[in-house]
Each structure stands twice: as structure tokens, then as C-alpha cells.
Amino acid sequence: MHDFDPGYGREPYAGLVRSYPGAETYPAEDFRTEWGPVFHRGRLDGTARVLVIGQDPAAHEAVARRILVGAAGRRFQGFLAKLGIDRSYVMVNTYLYSVYGQHGGVAHSHDPVIAAYRHAWLDALTTDNQVEAVIALGSLADLAWHAWRATPAGTGYAGAYRHLLHPTYPDSAAATGADPVKAMARLLGDWNDGLDALHGVITHPDSPRPLVHYGSELTAADLAAIPEADLPPGLPAWMRSDKAWAARQGATPADKRATIVVTVPPDQRPS
Amino acid sequence: MHDFDPGYGREPYAGLVRSYPGAETYPAEDFRTEWGPVFHRGRLDGTARVLVIGQDPAAHEAVARRILVGAAGRRFQGFLAKLGIDRSYVMVNTYLYSVYGQHGGVAHSHDPVIAAYRHAWLDALTTDNQVEAVIALGSLADLAWHAWRATPAGTGYAGAYRHLLHPTYPDSAAATGADPVKAMARLLGDWNDGLDALHGVITHPDSPRPLVHYGSELTAADLAAIPEADLPPGLPAWMRSDKAWAARQGATPADKRATIVVTVPPDQRPS
Numbered sequence: 015m016h017d018f019d020p021g022y023g024r025e026p027y028a029g030l031v032r033s034y035p036g037a038e039t040y041p042a043e044d045f046r047t048e049w050g051p052v053f054h055r056g057r058l059d060g061t062a063r064v065l066v067i068g069q070d071p072a073a074h075e076a077v078a079r080r081i082l083v084g085a086a087g088r089r090f091q092g093f094l095a096k097l098g099i100d101r102s103y104v105m106v107n108t109y110l111y112s113v114y115g116q117h118g119g120v121a122h123s124h125d126p127v128i129a130a131y132r133h134a135w136l137d138a139l140t141t142d143n144q145v146e147a148v149i150a151l152g153s154l155a156d157l158a159w160h161a162w163r164a165t166p167a168g169t170g171y172a173g174a175y176r177h178l179l180h181p182t183y184p185d186s187a188a189a190t191g192a193d194p195v196k197a198m199a200r201l202l203g204d205w206n207d208g209l210d211a212l213h214g215v216i217t218h219p220d221s222p223r224p225l226v227h228y229g230s231e232l233t234a235a236d237l238a239a240i241p242e243a244d245l246p247p248g249l250p251a252w253m254r255s256d257k258a259w260a261a262r263q264g265a266t267p268a269d270k271r272a273t274i275v276v277t278v279p280p281d282q283r284p285s
Numbered sequence: 286m287h288d289f290d291p292g293y294g295r296e297p298y299a300g301l302v303r304s305y306p307g308a309e310t311y312p313a314e315d316f317r318t319e320w321g322p323v324f325h326r327g328r329l330d331g332t333a334r335v336l337v338i339g340q341d342p343a344a345h346e347a348v349a350r351r352i353l354v355g356a357a358g359r360r361f362q363g364f365l366a367k368l369g370i371d372r373s374y375v376m377v378n379t380y381l382y383s384v385y386g387q388h389g390g391v392a393h394s395h396d397p398v399i400a401a402y403r404h405a406w407l408d409a410l411t412t413d414n415q416v417e418a419v420i421a422l423g424s425l426a427d428l429a430w431h432a433w434r435a436t437p438a439g440t441g442y443a444g445a446y447r448h449l450l451h452p453t454y455p456d457s458a459a460a461t462g463a464d465p466v467k468a469m470a471r472l473l474g475d476w477n478d479g480l481d482a483l484h485g486v487i488t489h490p491d492s493p494r495p496l497v498h499y500g501s502e503l504t505a506a507d508l509a510a511i512p513e514a515d516l517p518p519g520l521p522a523w524m525r526s527d528k529a530w531a532a533r534q535g536a537t538p539a540d541k542r543a544t545i546v547v548t549v550p551p552d553q554r555p556s
Contacts, residue, residue: 021291023292034519043555050520248322272548274546274547283319
């Protein structure tokens, strides 16, 4: 049997998905609007106990049409598992569309029109679920959360909140010259602090587990698989695997922006 | 506002989608099982009046996760429009997975295990809808229909039935040396015969229209757009456009089988 995400048939999500903003709200010079919005991952049935705010969808997410399914997703899925949360979560992003260019994300971090639609989702999710903890991944998600907290609906939230370093922080730090080992150790130290802060406030875990911290290196045991129940029906299992399977490709920036190559990982091909 | 296909949340479709067969039923040497099954396109809410059986999903369908969304889909959508059917249809394929190789489709045309799951869908669709006409696209779909008609449930079907040449018949005929102009004329003649047979039996069209035949050439007016309501939410409009946007790529047969390149059509890129 193959579990799957039933998607957005239920209100208020059906209405939210019907009314998504486009390039009039997300300027195409700063966002890859041409790939369409990617809305969420996780439960939309009112059973979420943890609400997660990520940043923006990348190439894998543009194909799987759910957020946080690539390497970042598997790392963070492991964090949730350490909290005993295997299915009772829902994730949305700061931005519906993939950020294009280095400054697009920051430039729009206080954009009220972009925030309005995001706030409608946060209103819906905090009303529809008994949220015990909100987790923001990265500083843009942290800003998004605080913007919502300043709204009338947001002031009513009474659960826990934690801002974590983004799961791909070590990768982006290394890309700008940082020591990758130290960057990973910094991520894991930050996440250990987050575990300490959150483990006790998750009073309805899916599987109660004693708190186990990360070491200074990320191990295979620290990752968790993206559940089949999180993706649309029929998507192959390798779209949830630990191998990269989607990449932008092109000789020019315009072609690279317009092209995603989807490749079945070699070990998942028919023999 | 953006309409979208709410998908498979409703029974019996949720159960059908959970229990799809894999490589144990569809041998990987004859089917691209590694890309996952693609189930349907159209209404799953009981409002379909026309039931369509196609052949198998190709590259576009593997990404959009709905069947008949490429060139074949737009041609056939135009045929449905001539019948006054704009939304009251549902389409399934003979095969859940893309046929690999020249003979895979024919080799499994009488496979009882493959048929069993297809029959479960046909049982569900004919029970759930007041179907006035069934249309099979191509000879494999025709075989699939007749196999179901021989089942206990199938003998009870009392509506019309028409086997049409597959919408890409002219392309495949031309690829094997036929005159493409004559091949297209043959398709359109066959479809005109189909219009004559079916126009009168569709007693609940979405938009009643006088019967307008095809000429000897397919014109732009003969095509119809894939409705936004047929695709999962958030998919960009160019995934329903008349431009090809998905292609297999690879230097070896194995690499080509494992790779789909998705390219935003040039006229749909941000300027």
C-alpha cells in the first residue's frame, strides 16, 4: 500500500490554493514565478502539532510540488523525529516561489503584499491545528514569523517558538569560504539548543522518545526519510531519497533558470 | 483565481491510488516503472459523462502527474469540445506506466494482472458517473475496453462506445514513413466518423454546440487547451501549453530512460 498526501481539497486550503498570488506580487526578477508556487508539506487535516516555516522551494520542490523534500528536508525530518514528531507537522515556506538571485529573498522580507498571503496560511494553520511549537528555519522565516505575530491573529498564539539555523546553513556557509566541518558543528549545536528548548513542550508526540542530541557531525542516523504520505500519489520513491535527482542546467543564466533536469538516481534504476 | 484538480482524496479513488501495482505487475523491461504511475485526468466527483481510455503516459505526463496533457491531450480536448464536453469527462490509460520499447505495449495487451487493476478503475468510474459515451484512443485502449466489457460489471454498461485512432497516430505513422498529410487526413476522417456517432448520444453536454467536422488538416481552432482544473494546484500554465516542455535526454538508452529535461518554453519565460 502506498500512502499519499490527499492535497488541498479541504477548506480553507482549497480556497487558499485557488487564490495564490503571481508575478504581480512576486516580481519575476527576484522569484522564479514561472515554475509556479509550491505550497506546503505535511498534514492539512488539523492534526499538526508542530508548524514549520522554511524559506523557499528549490529545484526538487518544483518537481515534487511539496516543500522541503531535498537534502534540507531529510535533515530537518531527522530533527522532528528527535522530538517524537513523525507525522504531526505541517510546513510552509516564507516564499511561495523560488528565490532568484542573491538578494531577492532579503529584499522582500518585509513586503506586506507577499506577507498578506502568507499570513492567511498562518491564520488557517494556527486555527486548524493545536500547534504546540512553531519552528522557523533561517532568518527570513524568523522575520516572517514575527511579522505574523504582530497581526491580530498572531498575537493570540500561545505555544512555543524556536528559530533554528536553516538545514542547509553548512552548505551555504561552505560555499562562501567557511570551514564546512565547523559550519556543520555550528548547525548541530544550534539544533541541540533547539531540541533542549522544544523537547519538553511537545506534549503530544507521535512516538515519545528520550532526547538524543546530535554529535559534532551529522550522521546517517540523524537523517529521516520524507514519508510517502507527504508527497502526491504515484511519485516514485527516489523523489524522497537521499540522492539529488533534480538540477538546474543551462549554458546561460536565462537557460539555466528555464531548465530543470530530473534524473533517476543510478541505484534506483531498473537493473 | 486558479482552479485545480483536487485529486484522489475521495473513495473509491483514494483506495485505488493507495493500492497501485508496481514492477511485480508491470515488468520494468517493458514499462518505465521507475517514473511512477500516472492515474487519470478529469473529474473524479461523479460528474463525468464521457469516459476516455488512452494508452500510456509519456514524459510530460510523468512531470505533470496527469495523463494526456501533451500534444495528444490538446488534440483530443478539441474533439471533446466538438461534442460540447468541456469538463464532464474522465480519462484513464490502458497502462499506468509509460511503455518502454516498441513491443511492450502490445505484449501486455492481454495481461490479466495488469487488467485487474484497470478493471477496478473502470468499475469505479462507470459506477460513480452517468457515462453516456466511452471513447478508446488507439487499439490497445480498444482491447482494454473489450476486456472490461467481458467482466460481470462490464456487461452492464449500456452507453455508447467508440474506438478512435490515437491522437498521435499521424506522428507515429509519419515516423515509420507514411505521408504525414495523408496520415493526418486519415485521423481527422476517423474522428469525423466518431463525431457523427457520438454527437447525438451526448445528451448532457456542458455547452451544446452544433456539430462542426474537421477539415482535411488540423487547425489551431481544432485544438483545445487543457483546463487548469485538470492539473494539480500550482503547476505553471505552460505545462498546459501547446509547446513541448519535457523531453527525455541521454547519451545511452539507460541514461535517456533515466532523464527528463523540463524546459520552460521561451515565450513563457519572464522577460
